[in-house]
Amino acid sequence: MSVRQRRSEPGRRDRLLQVALEVIIARGVAGATYRLIAEAADVPLGSMTYHFTSRDELVLAAFERFAEESFSHLDSATSAGVGDPVERLTQMVVSEFNDQPRERILLAEMYVLAFRDERYAALMRRWTERSQAAIERQLPGLNGRALNAVREGLTLQRYFFPGEVDADLVHATLSAVACGTASSDSESPKSSAPKDDRGPVVRTVETAQTFLTAAEVDALVGDYLAGMSVKALAERYGLHRATVFAHLRRRNVPSRRPGLGxxxxxxxxxxxxxxxxxxxxxxxxxxxxxxxxxxxxxxxxxxxxxxxxxx
The missing domain is CATH 1.10.10 (Arc Repressor Mutant, subunit A)
Known part of the structure; x- marks a missing residue:
């Protein structure tokens, strides 16, 4: 195959970007040399400059590709299906650990670069703003920045403490943040959220609740004390079971379950x-x-x- 034919190979630039990301995952940015990326992609070192004039340009383009792919993953996860968007965010945090640990590594590398290079800092800001907007589209009126920051933190913590940061904890935390940011928004003069005499009325997204009013928590506690199971309460009020337990603990409701079945x-x-x-x-x-x-x-x-x- 001639040099001209190899240079015109369809999709070579995209392949170089993907290979560069894989090398960064394996060796880190410092170890992702121009030569190593060329060898991994089976591309002559001399022809690399046909697509990228320098290693610096290649690495930046690779992280721009990663940011776009990562955002597409978030946008798809938050907009797919129906039901509680917080539940979909929960599943995303869990799946990022189970299926895509590569994203944690690449994001960590990008954070380090962003502290030292304004180009990467600008890329990080664009990626964060798009992620925030995607969340706010599914949870209108809530603080997308806070939810996105907590989602990122939970994903990172789950990487190092998978046993502690389980799906129940992730869902309960995201629900609490959604409830808190919604409560703060409801106090603003610009808020149109309806209220009762004990606080903001439950906010709905499609058909799913994101938090309960004080009156609804009263009803939940009453149902629990009347003998309704936590599973049944979760189904009745459209909550995760961990959130039901959280409401009961906040009201200091004694557990009627001294042990396990x-x-x-x-x-x-x-x-x-x-x-x-x-x-x-x-x-x-x-x-x-x-x-x-x-x-x-x-x-x-x-x-x-x-x-x-x-x-």
Whole structure:
């Protein structure tokens, strides 16, 4: 194949950008040399300048490609389907860890570059503003910047603490932020959110609730004390179960579940063997750590002395 033919190879520029990103993931920006990228892409070093005049230009273009792909992923995740947008954001945080750890690595590299190079800082600002706008389209009236910042933080924390930052915690946190920013917005003179005598009325997005009024929380607590299960409450009020538990804890409602059922004990053991902490298991199941420890002791997974010996 002649040099001219190789230079005109369809899609070569796009392939170089993708290969550059993969090399950055494996070696970091410092290790992503022009020569190494050329070898990984099976492109003659001399013909690299046909598409990029320098390594610096190639790396910047690669991160611009990454930013566009990352935004497209967020835009698709927030706009796809129906129902609670907070739930869709939750699934995105979880899936980014499970399916796309490469994004965490590339984003970390881009952050470092942005601290030292205004070109990358400008790229980061554009990417953040587009992400914020995508979230605000699905949660109108709420603070997209706050939700986007919390989403980013949760995704990063989940990368290092997957057992602690589980789907329940992610959803409860995003719901709390959505509720808080909506409450702040409702106090503004410009807000058109309806109110009752105890606070802002539940805001709706399509058919999904993002938070409850004080009166609705009163009703939820009453239903719980009347014997309704947390699962049934979550379905009735359109909430995640972790959010139901959060409302009950804030109202200091005593748990009527001193321990776990047979099936729940088996699930607690399964989660513990998967590396999930007792605190996270208890939060997921709506019981304290002592109840989780008791189930693990009963299953022989931990020693009985741990109950009193370790907090």
């Amino acid at each position: 047979i099936d729940e004990k088996a699930e607690a053991v399964r989660l513990a063997r998967a590396g999930i902490s007792m605190r996270a298991i208890g939060r997921r199941m709506g019981v304290d750590r002592k109840a989780v420890r008791a189930a693990l002791v009963e299953a022989g997974l931990i020693a009985d002395k741990i109950i009193d010996g370790v907090s």
